[in-house]
Amino acid sequence: MTPSDETGSGAGWLALFLVLVLAVLAFAVALATAIGDYSIGLRTVTLAITNGLGLTGADIPPIEESVVWDLRLSRALVAALAGAGLAICGAILQALLRNALAEPFVLGVSAGASTGAVCVIVLGIGAGSLSLSAGAFAGAFAAFALVAILSNGATSGPNHTILAGVAASQLFNALTSYVVTTSGNAQQARDVMFWLLGSFGGVRWPDFQLLCAVVICGLAICLWMARALDAFTFGDEDAAALGVPVARIRLILFAVTAMMTATIVSMVGSIGFVGLVVPHAARHLVGPLHLRLLPACAAVGAVFMVLADIASRVIVAQQTIPIGVVTALVGVPFFAIILYRSRPQT
């Protein structure tokens, strides 16, 4: 049986795989929570978490409990959700656009978010009433709306949609650069730069709750449409011949991915590479059928991002490297291996 079989040992393999990855994820989250400027033992971490959940009433130092529960755990879980969300969006867009290079930012969302962010940070739009995240979210959706208009509601074919995304990205990147170079001071430019490369610093429980709701709803909608997504294998017209309401599915899924990506970007910056690499890796592990690919993407993306977050904090002592730098540094070699192994056998 190949992993692409949905039945029999195929399903057993997926279940085993997911259990395995979730165990690794739990361990990675605990590790991410233990490591930091003030390092805490794994046992204390576990107890602090179970205390926080109300499962135990162990006696541990309040400072450590607070560091684990209030600061680091929320951060690790947001990282996991962001990784899961980006990987799911990547897989969906690769299927809908029938392009192996598609990733969550292909529809201009991250460029739009950066413009929104600089408008708030540098231009001070909203006069302090608007948070950076709100500005980024608005910018992301403006970019997505522009892409939707340029591609006639995504009805003009995948390549047309990709080109519309490229145009929107260029436009919003240019706007960002323009604002930064003309009116920003050096410190603001650095802030923006840092934010763009992604950071989990400063995320707290409310961020987790919001992201959790968005990612879980997004995953549920995508799973609901997983069979229809498979039908896009041979293109839009072929999907229509198989009875899939192509225009509706595509519009809903573009909107869902834009929503997820915009939420993630506005919270933690535009973290590249996860949404591109993880779907390819997951496809290697569980095959191309979306009912199994999407959960696998979520699980692998979550682990990848938590590990990347750990790496970003330990590579250079006393300093946090932007998470986007780490995902690319780790992701590129990894991707190279996949590319090498899947080269056409000629």
Added chain:
Amino acid sequence: MSVVASNLVWGVRRKRIVSDVSLSVAQGETLGLIGPNGSGKSSLLRLLAGLRRPQSGRVEISGQDISQIPRRALARQLAFVQQNAATDTNVSVRDVVRLGRTPHRSALSGWSAVDELAVASALERVDMTDRRAQPWQTLSGGERQRVHIARALAQSPRVMFLDEPTNHLDIHHQIEILRMVRDLDLTSIVALHDLNLAALFCDRIAVLQNGVLVACGRPAEVLTQSLLRDIFRVQAEVNNIDQTGRPHIRFKTG
């Protein structure tokens, strides 16, 4: 199920690609669709399959206007084998044939014994059972074509449209596929280039030229020397050697 098209018109911008085509195919009948390159065969099939909306005219399947039938319900009745369906995804032969079950499955329904049977017998029909685990990318052109046909069969349709299904096939499989289409209890329309195969396997033949239906009838009535000269611009000799009255065409050079 019968297929009836009345006064179909379709085009892009100023250009008419299908002009006022009417035809009807009876339950169980196999209609061959022939015509030079660019005569509108593929476009007509897309209109008939409901993948394009005609500018005017309509298509009925068993008396029901297909524009009124929801996509999924239509796909349970009608399968369409396209001309050059390709993919970059790394799917197996079995994955592709399984796609044919899409219109029969709801979002969360499991894989049933009926689904399994449909896939297995479709693979058997096109002689690809022992290749079911092979990656799609590694198949030859003719094998891909056969897998597409298997996928259409797995759809368990009552009506099947095939756009040049015998391209890339070796002569054995050309004959096998056409024999299968003819013998199945299906109403089918097949676009073909090989006129002798069309004569052998089709109950009737429709001829398109520049989007206009110029002839439609039994092979012996349609495939005449003058039609071949006027439409296909070839000199040919047509013999009715077969006792069944199916014509045989010999092309002449010079």
